Amino acid sequence: MIDLRLLADGGLGWLDASGPSSHLVLSTRIRLARNLAGRTFVGRNSESERERILQDVQSAARDSVLLRRAVPFRLDRLEPADRQLLHERHLVSKELAGLDPDGRVRSGAAVLVEDRLGVMVNEEDHLRLQVLHAGFAPDAAYAELDRVDTELGQRLGFAFHHEFGYLTSCPTNVGTGLRASVLIHLPGLVLTKEISKVLQGLSQVGLTFRGLYGEGSEVVGNFFQLSNQTTLGQTETELLDHLGKVVRQVMEYEEQARQVLLRNAPAIIEDKVWRAYGLLRYARALSFDEAMNLLSGVRLGVGIGVIPGVSMYTLNKLLIDAQPAHLAAAEGFTLDDPELPLRRAHLVRRVLEDDVGRRG
Amino acid sequence: MSCDQCHEREAVINLTQIVSGQITELHLCERCAAERGVEGAGLPAKSPLGDFLAAMGKSAAGDEIALSPGSLCPSCGGSLKDFRDTGRLGCADCYRSFETELRDLLRRLHGSTHHMGERYTPPGVEPLSDQRVQQELRDRLRLAIETENFELAAEIRDRLRVLE
Numbered sequence: 001m002i003d004l005r006l007l008a009d010g011g012l013g014w015l016d017a018s019g020p021s022s023h024l025v026l027s028t029r030i031r032l033a034r035n036l037a038g039r040t041f042v043g044r045n046s047e048s049e050r051e052r053i054l055q056d057v058q059s060a061a062r063d064s065v066l067l068r069r070a071v072p073f074r075l076d077r078l079e080p081a082d083r084q085l086l087h088e089r090h091l092v093s094k095e096l097a098g099l100d101p102d103g104r105v106r107s108g109a110a111v112l113v114e115d116r117l118g119v120m121v122n123e124e125d126h127l128r129l130q131v132l133h134a135g136f137a138p139d140a141a142y143a144e145l146d147r148v149d150t151e152l153g154q155r156l157g158f159a160f161h162h163e164f165g166y167l168t169s170c171p172t173n174v175g176t177g178l179r180a181s182v183l184i185h186l187p188g189l190v191l192t193k194e195i196s197k198v199l200q201g202l203s204q205v206g207l208t209f210r211g212l213y214g215e216g217s218e219v220v221g222n223f224f225q226l227s228n229q230t231t232l233g234q235t236e237t238e239l240l241d242h243l244g245k246v247v248r249q250v251m252e253y254e255e256q257a258r259q260v261l262l263r264n265a266p267a268i269i270e271d272k273v274w275r276a277y278g279l280l281r282y283a284r285a286l287s288f289d290e291a292m293n294l295l296s297g298v299r300l301g302v303g304i305g306v307i308p309g310v311s312m313y314t315l316n317k318l319l320i321d322a323q324p325a326h327l328a329a330a331e332g333f334t335l336d337d338p339e340l341p342l343r344r345a346h347l348v349r350r351v352l353e354d355d356v357g358r359r360g
Numbered sequence: 361m362s363c364d365q366c367h368e369r370e371a372v373i374n375l376t377q378i379v380s381g382q383i384t385e386l387h388l389c390e391r392c393a394a395e396r397g398v399e400g401a402g403l404p405a406k407s408p409l410g411d412f413l414a415a416m417g418k419s420a421a422g423d424e425i426a427l428s429p430g431s432l433c434p435s436c437g438g439s440l441k442d443f444r445d446t447g448r449l450g451c452a453d454c455y456r457s458f459e460t461e462l463r464d465l466l467r468r469l470h471g472s473t474h475h476m477g478e479r480y481t482p483p484g485v486e487p488l489s490d491q492r493v494q495q496e497l498r499d500r501l502r503l504a505i506e507t508e509n510f511e512l513a514a515e516i517r518d519r520l521r522v523l524e
Contacts, residue, residue, distance in 0.1 A: 035452060037482060040436050044450040124448065146478075157482040159452035162496075164466065165475025167452040171465055172409055174455075176477040197374075204375070233472025 002073060002082045012089070015320060017312035019135015023303045024251050026183040026223070026316065028141045029090070030240075031130040032149055033168045033177035037157040041169040042106070042122050050108030050122045057121050060155035061112055066148050067119065070112035076105050081335055084325035086111065090132060093214060096123045116141075117148055124169050125177075127152070136247065138180055138240045146236075165232060175232030180240055181214070182247050187222040187300040188257030189250075191269075198253060199224075206230055207246055212292075221292030221319075226250065258304050273301030277310075280348050285341040291322045291348060314355045318348060363389035409447060409469060433457035474515050476522065494523055 015026065035041060036053060045053075061067035075083055075096055083097040083105065091111055098105030108122040120128040129148055133141040159167040165175040173179070189195040199209055208229045211219040226247055228239050261269045276297025280286075286294070299315050301307035320326060322344050328335050331343045363371045369389035432439050438450025440458055449455070455462055466473045481488075488496075497520050504513035 037452065040451045041449060043446060043448045044436050044438055044442075153480060154483050158480055160480040160482070161452070161455055161475070163474060164455055165477060166480065167455055169448045170409075171449070171462060172469055174466065175470065175475045178477070230470040232466060232470035233474060233476060235477045238476075 002078060002085065012317075012320060015313070015316040016134050017316055019133060019137050021251060022135040022312060024185055024254060025136040025247070026134075026185065026319075027090075028133045028135065028137045028180065028182050029130060029225075030138065030141045030145050030178065030180045031128050032145060033125040033166065033173045033179075034127040034129060034149070034152075035159040035167060035169065036126050037159045039126065042124060042126060043169060047107045050106070053126050054108050054110050054121050056156060057119060057127060057152075058112065060152050061119065063155055064148070064151040066117060066144075066151055067112060067114050070114040070117070070119070072110055072112050075109040075111065076107050078105075081325055081328060084335070085329055087213065088320065088323040088325050090213070091118055092120055093123060093128075096120050117144065119148075119152075125173070127156075136182060136244075136251075138182070138244050142180070142236065142240055173231050176234075176236050176239065178231055178236055178239055179227055180243050181210070181225040181227035182243070183212070183223060183225050184247065184250065184254075185221075185223055185296065185299060185303075186250070186254050187296050188254045188261060190222050192257045192260055194253065194257055198250060202226065202246065203229075205242075205246055207243065220289055221296040223292075223296070258300070262304055269304070270301075270306050273297050273304075273306050277301060277307055277352075281352050282349070283345045286322075286345040286348060287341055288322065288324055288344070291344055292319070295319060295322075310352070310355055314351060318351055321351075322348060361387050363387065363392050365389075365392040409465070431458070472515065473512075474519055476519065490523060494520060497523070 019025070019027075036056070039045065039053065040049060042050065058072060061070050073086060073091075075086070075092065075098065078086075080099075083092070084099060086092045087094060087097040087099055091113055094100055095103065096106075096109050096111065098109070106122055110121045112119045112121070116132050118130045118132075120130065129145055129152070131141045131145040131148075133144075161167055166177040168174050168177055186195060186198075189198055202209055206229050207226055210225045210227070212221065212223045212225070214225060226243070228243050231239070234242075276294040280291070280294050280298060295315055295318055298307060298310060299312070302310050302312065302315070321330065324335055324340065327333075327340055327344055327347065328337065330347075331340075333340060333343065361371045363369050364386050365388055369391065371387035371389055373388045373390065373393040375386040375388055375393065433450055433454045434457065435453035436450035438454055440461060443449055443454070443458070449458075463473050479488075479493075497516055501513055501516045501520065504510070504516060
């Protein structure tokens with residue numbers, strides 16, 4: 001069993017709901033795809049080459065300022081439940097964790113984590129540098145990641161082409177290698193059925209959306225990850241500015257949708273969010289999807305001022321702790337234990353009761 | 361409702377655009393939408409990578425053809441067929457080995473083949489001065505014009521403009 005307490009704030013600093021627009025945006029994640037010059041890409045290289053890459057990256061991290069205290073987790077030496085735990089914390093991708101349906105964890109697969117920064121090693125590319133900030137903060141997040149990129153780039157030689165930019169294993173990431181995603185909660189647009197228009201609009205302006213856990217994941221609890229589609233032909237700043245502009249627009253649509261709901265159907269919406277709260281407070285069994293959807297309702301209720309006093313931090317924390325691997329780890333159960341839905345309901349009840357208790 | 365562009369055919373696609381924070385909504389017929397590069401609404405968005413990978417292994421008649429065994433990357437031994445099967449390249453040199461195909465793909469994926477972002481200088485290498493970069497670009501621009509590769513010339517010119 002891995003000990004996530006090794007990480008400052010358990011690697012969850014980004015969920016503290018302190019960031020800009022945190023009532024709508026949970027987190028901003030940026031990653032840069034990098035490969036080492038002169039080395040075969042991960043799909044075609046050998047076990048020993050991946051091992052060497054990991055050693056080189058670790059040694060460069062130790063020499064750096066920003067990652068010198070990074071905690072390494074070797075995915076290839078972890079049990080599936082622990083790998084899923086790291087994935088649920090958004091610290092590693094599904095691919096690196098070997099959680100794809102046909103997936104096995106690749107030898108040499110690892111992640112180095114220090115505060116908001118992380119480096120996935122031997123993922124689709126040799127390195128995936130990443131940063132997670134609370135709320136909507138693309139500029140601050142990129143500024144931090146850019147410094148890590150510079151530090152590692154001075155110690156490791158990256159594969160770079162004068163015309164194509166940073167070379168990546170998949171041509172969809174070539175150029176800047178930059179993918180910025182904003183995890184945003186859009187229940188208003190879902191309830192007013194405007195969401196499909198907004199999502200279609202995204203693809204027309206070069207953005208794409210994914211579910212809660214990124215690539216290939218489903219949308220649960222009305223959480224969407226909006227990110228840039230292209231990585232080449234624009235500067236990093238242009239890519240981030242464009243994403244920022246569109247996300248601000250989407251936030252405005254969401255606020256408008258919430259106003260429409262409150263204006264046109266106040267009784268229905270109040271009933272809906274209080275029912276969600278009631279179920280979470282008193283249900284005796286909750287599946288993960290149900291818990292996410294109810295938490296989404298409560299989050300909306302808090303956001304529009306109908307449910308007073310429940311803190312966003314509490315809701316964010318539940319979002320993490322109610323996930324299967326987190327719950328199983330906390331309760332000492334296996335992932336397939338039939339009692340998990342009961343334990344989940346118990347956890348949610350207890351946390352919400354505490355929240356009420358704190359308010360007196 | 362008739363199409364906002366041709367005012368003749370029936371509008372079947374609603375196009376919502378966000379430009380500089382302004383939302384515009386257009387109702388277009390399929391032909392006018394296609395002219396604007398909009399794919400059919402409700403259809404899954406086309407993936408240029410998927411299309412490209414699928415098309416690479418087909419002849420004009422649509423039959424599967426074997427790619428010539430000669431097309432291997434000398435550095436990693438990977439082939440275009442491997443790329444088609446996995447969607448991933450074998451090494452950085454693949455970008456040189458399969459440059460023609462990849463250039464075409466990059467243009468379709470990103471609308472460009474030119475990295476405009478941060479320049480990278482590997483450890484132990486003197487960074488190129490702005491003047492050197494501009495001179496190189498001017499040389500390449502001249503070459504592109506001489507070989508009548510006007511698309512590339514336009515891209516290089518854009519990059520020069522940014523630098524200047």
